[in-house]
Amino acid sequence: MDFSQGIAMVPVSAEISPTADRPSQAQAFADAMVMEKPEDRDTSVLGFDRAKGRGLPRRTPRVSLIVVLPENHVVSPDRLAEGLRAHGNQDVDVVVACAGQPINLGALQRSVGDAQFLLAPAGTSTEDLRELAMRQVPGDIVTLLSGALLPTAGADTSLLMTS
Amino acid sequence: MLSPRPLSVIVPVRDGSATLARALTAILASELPRDGYELIVVDDASSDSSAELAARYADTVVRLTMRKSGAAYARNRGAELAQGEVLAFVDADAMVRPDTLPRMLQMLADQPGLDAVSASHEQTAGAPNLVSQYWNLLLHFGEQVQAGTGGNVASPCAVIRRQVFLSAGMYDEWRFETARLEGIEFAHRLEDSGRNVVSSTDLTITGLKHWKLRSVCSEVWDRSALLARSLGYQRTRAAVPSDVVFTLSRALAPAFAVLCFVAFSAAFLPTPNAAAKGAIVVLGTIALNFPAYRFFAKMRGIPFAIVVAPLHILMQAINGLGLCAGWVLRDAVGDREPDAATQAYAEVGVEIWPPVPRASAR
Numbered sequence: 001m002d003f004s005q006g007i008a009m010v011p012v013s014a015e016i017s018p019t020a021d022r023p024s025q026a027q028a029f030a031d032a033m034v035m036e037k038p039e040d041r042d043t044s045v046l047g048f049d050r051a052k053g054r055g056l057p058r059r060t061p062r063v064s065l066i067v068v069l070p071e072n073h074v075v076s077p078d079r080l081a082e083g084l085r086a087h088g089n090q091d092v093d094v095v096v097a098c099a100g101q102p103i104n105l106g107a108l109q110r111s112v113g114d115a116q117f118l119l120a121p122a123g124t125s126t127e128d129l130r131e132l133a134m135r136q137v138p139g140d141i142v143t144l145l146s147g148a149l150l151p152t153a154g155a156d157t158s159l160l161m162t163s
Numbered sequence: 164m165l166s167p168r169p170l171s172v173i174v175p176v177r178d179g180s181a182t183l184a185r186a187l188t189a190i191l192a193s194e195l196p197r198d199g200y201e202l203i204v205v206d207d208a209s210s211d212s213s214a215e216l217a218a219r220y221a222d223t224v225v226r227l228t229m230r231k232s233g234a235a236y237a238r239n240r241g242a243e244l245a246q247g248e249v250l251a252f253v254d255a256d257a258m259v260r261p262d263t264l265p266r267m268l269q270m271l272a273d274q275p276g277l278d279a280v281s282a283s284h285e286q287t288a289g290a291p292n293l294v295s296q297y298w299n300l301l302l303h304f305g306e307q308v309q310a311g312t313g314g315n316v317a318s319p320c321a322v323i324r325r326q327v328f329l330s331a332g333m334y335d336e337w338r339f340e341t342a343r344l345e346g347i348e349f350a351h352r353l354e355d356s357g358r359n360v361v362s363s364t365d366l367t368i369t370g371l372k373h374w375k376l377r378s379v380c381s382e383v384w385d386r387s388a389l390l391a392r393s394l395g396y397q398r399t400r401a402a403v404p405s406d407v408v409f410t411l412s413r414a415l416a417p418a419f420a421v422l423c424f425v426a427f428s429a430a431f432l433p434t435p436n437a438a439a440k441g442a443i444v445v446l447g448t449i450a451l452n453f454p455a456y457r458f459f460a461k462m463r464g465i466p467f468a469i470v471v472a473p474l475h476i477l478m479q480a481i482n483g484l485g486l487c488a489g490w491v492l493r494d495a496v497g498d499r500e501p502d503a504a505t506q507a508y509a510e511v512g513v514e515i516w517p518p519v520p521r522a523s524a525r
Contacts, residue, residue: 061225061516066218127219134218140516141244142224 064139073147097133170200171247175237179255187220205237235334235345256372257319279323281314289371305410314362317346391489411482
């Protein structure tokens with residue numbers, strides 16, 4: 001699959017309110033959109049400190065956590081926190097790879113303030129999202145956490161979801 | 164049940180994008196609940212897209228950069244991250260059957276005294292070419308003949324209790340930067356420490372690698388030379404008799420005896436004839452390899468056995484030369500060691516990622 005088009009990676013910032021309506025939220029994402037170029041892949045890991053990127057000697061491995069959210073999938077903050085706890089006190093780069101736009105960021109922001117978002121076109125498959133995110137993250141140890149299908153009734157509003 | 168998440172499946176890969184997807188898909192198709200195991204892929208500085216491909220299926224991907232360090236090193240890094248009480252090592256070019264891993268787990272659960280189980284090769288290879296089919300059948304032959312004895316606790320697929328793996332000192336990443344005999348050496352070490360290792364002929368995998376004549380020759384040469392140089396022929400044969408080096412060399416000494424016999428008897432032939440002598444040598448070698456050829460014919464038919472007969476003789480010749488080279492190197496140069504820089508880093512104890520290969524616990 002050609003991942004060079006239609007992919008954006010953006011930080012979750014204070015300007016993006018978890019309660020914002022979807023058009024303004026989409027605008028915020030669009031403003032922050034950074035298109036990946038293949039030649040940038042190894043030298044500029046999007047959204048991450050370049051000095052911490054791959055290829056430089058380090059004492060400890062760099063750890064990344066990818067949360068994979070295809071359309072209509074959710075991940076609970078508890079599960080996310082569990083994924084982070086598995087790495088102990090290490091710094092973890094969190095990337096949320098979404099197909100479509102996430103509509104509820106509050107829960108995730110509370111759990112992980114500096115998460116990065118990777119926005120793929122709606123309809124992107126789970127496997128493609130995983131591969132896409134893997135190309136972007138700088139970690140030596142990369143843990144992938146898949147979301148679950150959105151509950152139909154009585155959904156927990158604190159879940160992070162895509163539509 | 165051992166625990167809610169009893170198993171960690173570790174797959175080392177280096178430039179394995181041609182087979183990795185099939186290998187991982189087969190693991191995911193195992194008759195195990197998905198939340199009952201974790202899948203860890205360790206990418207050994209691949210130059211292809213193995214890491215990205217692995218991310219499509221795995222729970223954790225470990226990227227080793229800077230230098231290629233070998234499957235032993237990669238498996239050890241995966242084991243260090245593993246949470247499961249049982250570790251399964253599956254090669255990136257091996258396709259497990261849906262019941263392979265569950266049955267291996269069941270064997271460990273049913274037999275508390277059993278520490279490790281290794282699977283064997285199916286008689287058919289994933290690649291259709293003749294060399295791949297021959298090589299796979301040769302591996303299968305050795306494993307069938309030596310059923311129930313100690314096996315290779317690494318390739319193509321093996322499970323081991325995590326505590327046993329750690330207490331035995333893990334794989335020897337100091338000497339085995341190529342994926343050859345680290346599983347043999349480890350099985351040897353386990354047997355020496357009184358651990359119970361079994362190679363099962365019922366638990367099988369399909370080899371997916373596309374072997375070419377050159378790569379098979381290289382494999383036989385490297386395995387033979389390394390075994391003779393680093394492990395010791397007799398001691399290893401006692402521990403892991405199913406290895407292909409022993410399958411090939413089983414008839415080698417008699418083959419040399421035949422050559423000597425022919426050379427001796429040729430002096431008494433009324434008219435010395437090179438073609439006749441050659442025919443006698445070939446027939447003698449075939450006769451001495453009769454069990455293997457009979458096995459090939461039984462599995463694939465007589466034409467297949469006839470076609471691979473010259474290939475088999477070639478492999479035996481390379482095997483013999485490799486063993487001789489290994490013996491000479493062992494006495495002239497000594498055992499294998501990593502390069503001087505690695506040894507220096509290890510001695511100083513530099514803390515770096517990826518870690519410097521650790522000296523083995525021999």
